[in-house]
Amino acid sequence: MKTASTEKKAAGKATSKEPIDILIVGVGGQGIILASRIISQALVYAGYDVKQSEVHGMAQRGGAVSSHIRAGEKVYSPLIPYDSARYMLSFESLEALRYMSYIYAGSTVLLNDQKIDPPSVASGQQQYPPDVIERIKKKAKDVRVIPAADVAFELGNERVVNVILTGALAGNLPVSRKIWMKTLSELVPAKLMEINTKAFERGMQFSNR
Amino acid sequence: MKQLLTGNEAIARGAWEAGVCFASAYPGTPSTEITEAIAGYGEVNAEWAPNEKVALEVGIGAALGGVRTLVCMKHVGLNVAADPFCTLSYTGISAGLVLICADDPAMHSSQNEQDNRYYARLAKVPMLEPSTSQEAKDFVKLAFEMSEKFDTPVMVRVTTRISHSRGIVELKPRKSLARKVFKPDPKKYVMVPSNARMRHRVVVERQKNIAEYGEKSPINAIEPGKGDIGVVSAGVAYQYAREVFPQAHFLKIGLSNPLPKEMVRKFAKGKKKIYVVEELEPFMEEQIAAMGIAVEGKSRLPEIDELNPDVVRDGFVKKRKPHKADVVEGLPNRPPNLCPGCPHRGLFSAIKPLKLVIFGDIGCYTLSVLPPLSTHDSCVCMGASIGMSHGYSKVGGNTTQKSVGVLGDSTFMHSGLTGVMEMAYNKGSNTVIILDNRTTAMTGGQNHPGTARTLKGEDTVSLNLEEVCRALGVKRVFRVNPFEVKATREVVKREVSIEEPSVVISTAPCPLIFKVKSAPLAVDADKCKECGACLKINCPALTKRGEKAFIVDYLCNGCGVCGQICPFDAIGVPASK
Numbered sequence: 144m145k146t147a148s149t150e151k152k153a154a155g156k157a158t159s160k161e162p163i164d165i166l167i168v169g170v171g172g173q174g175i176i177l178a179s180r181i182i183s184q185a186l187v188y189a190g191y192d193v194k195q196s197e198v199h200g201m202a203q204r205g206g207a208v209s210s211h212i213r214a215g216e217k218v219y220s221p222l223i224p225y226d227s228a229r230y231m232l233s234f235e236s237l238e239a240l241r242y243m244s245y246i247y248a249g250s251t252v253l254l255n256d257q258k259i260d261p262p263s264v265a266s267g268q269q270q271y272p273p274d275v276i277e278r279i280k281k282k283a284k285d286v287r288v289i290p291a292a293d294v295a296f297e298l299g300n301e302r303v304v305n306v307i308l309t310g311a312l313a314g315n316l317p318v319s320r321k322i323w324m325k326t327l328s329e330l331v332p333a334k335l336m337e338i339n340t341k342a343f344e345r346g347m348q349f350s351n352r
Numbered sequence: 353m354k355q356l357l358t359g360n361e362a363i364a365r366g367a368w369e370a371g372v373c374f375a376s377a378y379p380g381t382p383s384t385e386i387t388e389a390i391a392g393y394g395e396v397n398a399e400w401a402p403n404e405k406v407a408l409e410v411g412i413g414a415a416l417g418g419v420r421t422l423v424c425m426k427h428v429g430l431n432v433a434a435d436p437f438c439t440l441s442y443t444g445i446s447a448g449l450v451l452i453c454a455d456d457p458a459m460h461s462s463q464n465e466q467d468n469r470y471y472a473r474l475a476k477v478p479m480l481e482p483s484t485s486q487e488a489k490d491f492v493k494l495a496f497e498m499s500e501k502f503d504t505p506v507m508v509r510v511t512t513r514i515s516h517s518r519g520i521v522e523l524k525p526r527k528s529l530a531r532k533v534f535k536p537d538p539k540k541y542v543m544v545p546s547n548a549r550m551r552h553r554v555v556v557e558r559q560k561n562i563a564e565y566g567e568k569s570p571i572n573a574i575e576p577g578k579g580d581i582g583v584v585s586a587g588v589a590y591q592y593a594r595e596v597f598p599q600a601h602f603l604k605i606g607l608s609n610p611l612p613k614e615m616v617r618k619f620a621k622g623k624k625k626i627y628v629v630e631e632l633e634p635f636m637e638e639q640i641a642a643m644g645i646a647v648e649g650k651s652r653l654p655e656i657d658e659l660n661p662d663v664v665r666d667g668f669v670k671k672r673k674p675h676k677a678d679v680v681e682g683l684p685n686r687p688p689n690l691c692p693g694c695p696h697r698g699l700f701s702a703i704k705p706l707k708l709v710i711f712g713d714i715g716c717y718t719l720s721v722l723p724p725l726s727t728h729d730s731c732v733c734m735g736a737s738i739g740m741s742h743g744y745s746k747v748g749g750n751t752t753q754k755s756v757g758v759l760g761d762s763t764f765m766h767s768g769l770t771g772v773m774e775m776a777y778n779k780g781s782n783t784v785i786i787l788d789n790r791t792t793a794m795t796g797g798q799n800h801p802g803t804a805r806t807l808k809g810e811d812t813v814s815l816n817l818e819e820v821c822r823a824l825g826v827k828r829v830f831r832v833n834p835f836e837v838k839a840t841r842e843v844v845k846r847e848v849s850i851e852e853p854s855v856v857i858s859t860a861p862c863p864l865i866f867k868v869k870s871a872p873l874a875v876d877a878d879k880c881k882e883c884g885a886c887l888k889i890n891c892p893a894l895t896k897r898g899e900k901a902f903i904v905d906y907l908c909n910g911c912g913v914c915g916q917i918c919p920f921d922a923i924g925v926p927a928s929k
Contacts, residue, residue: 193520219591219594222661225672262687265892266896
C-alpha cells in the first residue's frame with residue numbers, strides 16, 4: 144500500500160527532510176523507552192518535526208512493547224502506517240515477527256539476536272520460532288543481526304544493550320555525531336555516560352555508514 | 353524554547369503556564385503522568401486523592417478557594433467522580449477548574465473502552481479535544497480561560513495516543529494570578545432543589561453561549577482543501593485522517609461539546625460527501641446526522657478499538673491486502689505477567705490449591721488470571737471484589753464453593769472501605785484478602801494514604817489497615833507474609849471455613865518499586881523430577897532446559913516461592929555462590 148511517506152520515497156525526491164519512520168520493538172524492561180527518547184530527541188536537534196508513541200501500563204510487566212518514531216518536515220499521525228517503516232529495530236529476536244505488517248521490501252531490519260522465552264515457550268507448550276531471519280527476509284531484504292547481548296557482556300554491563308542497539312541504528316540516520324553525543328549526555332545519568340558512550344560507539348560499528 | 357513532550361507532560365506544562373496552583377488526581381493509565389509532572393512544579397500544590405470522586409471534590413473546593421485547579425483521571429475514574437461532576441456543572445466555579453479525562457481506546461490498560469465524550473453532554477460541560485502535544489498544552493490554557501469566562505468546569509478529553517505520544521511543544525512563561533476571595537452565594541452553590549432548578553436554566557443558557565463562542569473561536573477551524581469530500585474530525589483521529597486524506601477539505605473540531613453546528617452546516621454545503629472520522633462511538637456523527645446532513649462514519653469505521661492510519665484507509669479508501677509474510681501464525685504470545693519476586697505470586701500460589709472462587713479487582717494481581725497461574729474469577733471495577741464476594745456468599749454460593757475477594761492496598765483505599773463496612777454490617781461470612789504491597793503498583797508506584805508519603809514527597813500519617821478493618825466491624829483481621837506459602841495457605845483456609853467476616857492482609861513490598869532483590873536461586877538438576885509444579889506459578893525466571901526446570905539467574909529475584917512449591921526440594925541457593 145502506498146502512503147504519503149512511501150510515495151515520497153518512491154519519487155526519490157531529495158527534500159531536505161525526507162520522512163523517516165522507525166519502529167522499535169521488544170520486551171518490557173529492555174530499555175526501549177530510553178532508546179526511543181534518545182533517537183527522537185536527536186532527530187529534533189537535527190531539525191526534524193518528530194512524533195513518538197509508545198504504550199505504557201501493562202506493557203511494562205514483561206509484555207511485548209513497541210515504540211513508533213516518525214520524523215519529517217511535518218508529521219501527522221503518531222503511529223506508523225503498515226508497510227512503511229524505513230527501519231525496524233528489534234530488541235528481541237521473535238518480536239520482529241509480531242510487527243511484520245509495518246515493514247516493506249526496502250526496510251532495514253536491525254535485529255538483536257537475543258532470545259527471551261515467552262511464557263508458553265518457557266513452560267514447553269510452544270517452540271521458539273527457529274527461522275526468524277528467513278521469515279523477515281520474505282518481506283525485507285536488508286536484515287542485519289546484532290549480537291548486542293554479547294557486546295554488552297564484553298563491555299561489562301548487560302544494561303547497555305539498548306544503547307548498543309541505538310548506536311546501530313544511529314549510523315543510518317542523517318544526524319551528526321555531535322548531536323548524538325549531546326543527546327546521550329542529556330538523557331543518560333552522568334556517572335553512566337562513559338560506558339554508554341562506549342556502548343553507543345560499538346553499536347555504530349554495526350551501521351552501514 | 354521548544355521541547356519534546358508527551359501529551360501528559362504538555363497538559364501539566366499548560367496548566368502550570370495557565371497559573372494553576374492546585375492539582376488532585378487518583379492514578380490511572382493513561383492519565384497518571386500528568387499529575388506526576390505537575391507535582392514537579394514548585395508553585396503547584398499537587399495531591400494524590402484516595403479516589404477520583406474525592407479528587408474532584410477537593411478540586412472543587414480549591415477552585416472555590418480561589419485558585420486555578422487541575423483534576424485528572426482516566427475514563428473509568430470519571431464514573432467514580434460522575435456524581436460531583438454532574439452537579440458541579442450546575443454550581444459553576446469561582447477560579448478556573450479543568451478536568452482532564454484520559455480515555456483508553458483499545459484498552460491498553462483498562463477494563464473497558466467507554467467513550468467519555470458522552471459525559472460532557474450528560475453534564476452539559478464544554479469539552480476540548482487536543483490532537484497533538486502542542487495542542488494539549490494550548491487547549492488546557494484555553495480551557496482555563498473558558499472555565500472562568502463561562503463559569504463552568506471544562507473537560508479536556510485525551511486518549512492514550514495523545515497522553516503517551518511525544519511531540520514538539522513551544523514553552524511559554526507562567527501566568528501569575530491573584531487568589532480570588534470566595535463570595536458566599538447559596539443560590540449558586542447550594543444545590544437544594546429550588547436552587548438547582550434555577551441553576552439548570554443557567555446551564556442550558558451557558559451551553560448556548562459556549563456554542564456561539566465555538567462558532568467563532570479558532571479552536572474549530574475549516575481547513576480548505578481540494579475535491580468534493582469534506583472530513584470532520586477531532587483528537588488524534590484528526591491526525592490519522594490528515595495522513596489518509598492529505599488533500600481533502602477538513603473541519604477540525606477542537607471544542608467538540610457543544611458542536612459548532614452552524615460551522616458544520618457551512619462546511620457541508622456543496623460537498624458531495626461528509627466523512628466523520630472519530631474513535632469509538634459515533635459521538636459527532638449522530639449529532640451531524642440529526643441535523644439532516646448526510647454523513648458517513650461508523651458505516652466505514654469500527655466502534656471498537658483505536659483507529660490508526662490503516663484502519664481509516666481501510667474504511668474510506670481501499671482495504672489493504674496483507675503481505676503473505678505478515679501472517680505469522682502460532683507466534684508465541686507475550687502477555688504481561690507478574691514480575692519475578694512479586695508477592696502476589698506467593699499469595700496466589702498459596703491459595704490456588706484451596707480451589708476458591710476468587711473475586712478479583714483492578715491492579716497488577718489481575719495478571720494472575722493468565723494461565724498457568726489462572727487464579728481469578730472476576731474483575732469488574734475498583735473495589736468490586738468485596739461486594740461481589742459478599743453477594744455471592746449471601747445467596748448461598750459459599751455452601752458449594754468458598755469465595756474470597758482479593759484487592760490491592762491502593763484499591764482498598766480507593767473503594768474497598770465501604771465494601772468491608774457492608775460485609776460487616778450485613779452479617780457477611782466471607783473473607784477479603786488485601787494484597788498490601790505498599791504502593792499503587794500497576795500505574796508505576798504512586799503513594800497512597802497507607803504509604804506515609806505524599807505526592808510531594810513529604811512524610812505524613814499512614815492508614816493502618818488492621819485498625820480500619822476492625823473499626824469497620826470485622827473482628828477477624830490477620831496479617832500474613834505471602835512469601836511464606838504454607839503459613840499463608842493455612843490462614844486463608846481457616847478463615848474461609850469460619851462463618852464470620854474476615855480480612856487477611858498479605859504484606860510484602862512491591863519488588864519493582866522498592867528494588868527488593870535477593871540472591872538468585874537455582875534448580876538442582878539431580879533432584880528435579882520434571883514434574884512441572886514450579887512452572888505453574890508462571891514466574892518469568894523459570895523455564896525449561898531439556899525436560900528439567902531451569903532458573904534464568906539474571907531474572908530471578910530470589911523470592912523463594914518456587915522452592916516452596918517444589919515437592920522434591922530441588923530449588924535453593926546454589927552451593928557455589
